[in-house]
Amino acid sequence: MNEMIAQTGSTAGKIWLASYPPTVPEYIPPLAHRSLGELFEESCSRFADRPAFSSMGKALTFRQMEEGSRKIGSWLQAQGLKKGDRVAVMLPNILQNPVIVYGILRAGMVVVNVNPLYTPRELEHQLKDAGATAIFVLENFAHTVEQAVSHTAIRHVIVATMGDMLGLKGHVVNLVVRRVKKLVPAWSLPGAKSFRQALSEGARQTLQPVEVAPDDVAFLQYTGGTTGVSKGAVLTHKNLLSNKEQMAIWLETAFLFKPKPDQLQFLCALPLYHIFALTVNSLMGIATGSHNILIANPRDIPAFVKELEKYRIHVFPGLNTLFNALMNNPGFQKLDFSSLILVFGGGMSVQRSVAERWHAMTGCPITEGYGLSETSPVATANRLDATEFSGMIGLPVSSTEVSMRDDEGLEIEIGNVGEICIRGPQVMAGYWNRPDDTARAMTADGFFRTGDIGYMDRQGYIKIVDRKKDMILVSGFNVYPNEVEEVAATHPGVLECAAVGVPDEHSGEAVKLFVVRKDPTLTEAELRTHCAVGLTNYKRPRFIEFRDQLPKSNVGKILRRELRG
Known part of the structure; x- marks a missing residue:
């Protein structure tokens, strides 16, 4: 049963509401889906023949996404994994990533996103902390799993290759990756299955329906460990569905002065294992029937720019460092930017000098937003109909309250600098198996302490000045x-x-x-x-x-x- 998002707090204290675009409500509507799997299945039916994700020139339609994810979910169930079991995904931005993630979710299991560049020590910590029993990994990083897996609860290892879903071209890609570029260190994982084996075996099984409730766990999203040991933020289906709804409402304001294309094309250069791309690219793309162009290695700027030449990008989520690197590439400077509707900056502060140069070069301003793994992630955003860079992280999105607190947790006056604290339906359920850390992160009245320092102006716009520890x-x-x-x-x-x-x-x-x-x-x-x-x-x-x-x-x-x- 869908439930109305709790409408706590008085409207009188929410000064940001006066700055909302006229189409944006104070609260998001009741959620239309109980789970991410339900949303995914509906979108795959509705947008069946549209491209959903592309990688290295190969596109997967929504129908193919549904088929692939169903096989993966069926295979996991056939191995004896049950609802709530944790499954790790250690993959870059390749087509297998969303197929696997949505397969796990449809089977009622919990996704544990893993940075493929982790060291064996970092990987072992995360797998043990999450209690993961299965892991999907690209062969390039299988040697890391080999060094870490013996000390964990992992019973199933599934190894993918870069070319698995690229058709005939995949054989050439694998040859280049393995033999020419030598990007696959030797590994040995007895009993490991290949991704293609899992797909083949899953095709002979039937995905058993699983009752998934809004408050069930969908992801353990590990923080980068910048404030100590890496902790798993427990994100429920409701958390992510709420943030999807908040973003969907906000996204529509981008089309107040620019026509909305029949199908939006998102650039996905940020890694899908990161919360920013997970929600803003993958989840929003699925929900809106959009096409995500996956960039497996955004650090190879010349190759990245060649990929950009092939598509008319409408939505470009990115970071300050990425925008800066692209602008210093001569090929990027020659691209046609006329299709750009929204460039969304997050993950770190966007510098004004970078934003102004980007606007002059592309004709499209960078719109900053703000969030964390613990907030699914988007908590604030600038108006998407803005025509200039503001230098602020924007307004609290619908159903979200932001309060500036002092060291004692008391609210401070508007305009004064304090810790940014957030309350809303997108705020995590807590840290995995860490009740003490969860208690320290939350105020008595239910606000999440971000550890970021900033202030709110009288229009409700927020400016970050820094991390407490920095x-x-x-x-x-x-x-x-x-x-x-x-x-x-x-x-x-x-x-x-x-x-x-x-x-x-x-x-x-x-x-x-x-x-x-x-x-x-x-x-x-x-x-x-x-x-x-x-x-x-x-x-x-x-x-x-x-x-x-x-x-x-x-x-x-x-x-x-x-x-x-």
Whole structure:
């Protein structure tokens, strides 16, 4: 039975509602589906002959998605896995990924997304913590599974290849991957099945119907561990269906001044194992009958740009680092951007200098949003009918409340800086098997403490100033790395930069700036002069170090913690 989203809190205190587009309601309607599997099956029936996902020139229709996922779900059930069992997926953006994920969900099981670049230690921790009993892995990373699996509860290993779903072309792709590029280290996993075997065996089985309720667990989405040990955010079907509904309502405002195509084409360059792409690309794509173009390796910018030449992209979710890297590619600068309707920035702060250059180059502004694994992920977003970059993370989406709190958990006045706390139907059920961590993450009145510091203006727009732990304390004054980076990045000779705090005997901490040069002749003195114009003395970098590259997560987020050493 569908239930109305709890309408807590008084409208009077929700100053952001006055800034909503006229088509956006305060609350999302009652959910139309009980589970993600139900939504998926309905969309596959409704949009059967449309392309759903494409990879390396090969498209899968919604009908083919339904068939493939049914075989995977049937196979898992035939191995004795039951509703609620955890199944790990360790795959990049290839066609098998959504086929497997929706197969797991249709069988009533729980998806545990795994970063394929994990070390054996990281993988072992996640598999043991989740209690996963099966894992799907690309052969390129099977050697990692081999080193980790003996200490886990894994009983079933299914190994995929890059070419599995590419038809005849797949044989050539596999040959190149294995023999030419030598991207498949030797591995040995006795008893492992191939993905194609699982599909074949699943085709001879029948997918048994499973009663899945809105509050049942759909995903264990592990956080990056930036605040300690990696923890699994428990995301229910209701959490993700709610966020899908919130995004669907918000998405419609993008077409207030631009015509909506018959079928939207989403670019999916962010990894599907990350919550941003999982919801904004995969789930939204399925729900709206859209076509997701999968990019398996977005770090290969020349190959990425060649892929972009083949499609008219309408929706482009991305990160600051990705936008920046693309704009520095000569081929990208020559592309036709006339089809772009929405460019959605998230995962990290979008720098104004990057946003302004992107708008000038493509004619389409970057619209920033904000969220976390724990919020499924979207909690706030700028209006999608906006014509300029705002520098803010936007307004709380429908059915969502945002409260700024002090260290004691008390709400602070509008305009003052505090911790961003979120309450809404997309907020996780808690951390997997970690009641103490869950209790610490939630306020007494049900708000999730994000650990991000920011403020809300009188129109309800929110600005992030930084992570609590990234804040630099210089002689008792707070310095936010984002602000330092924003100013430094406006210098035309700077490609990328990151600011961190380093110990200083005089001021406690001092600002150190790591810089990747766009102009190889840029000097430390020039950059200091530039920063002095935009930053008061205590915020200016005391130390500047030039590097060839900055450490990044697989999503492309700059890792300040590694720079701190």
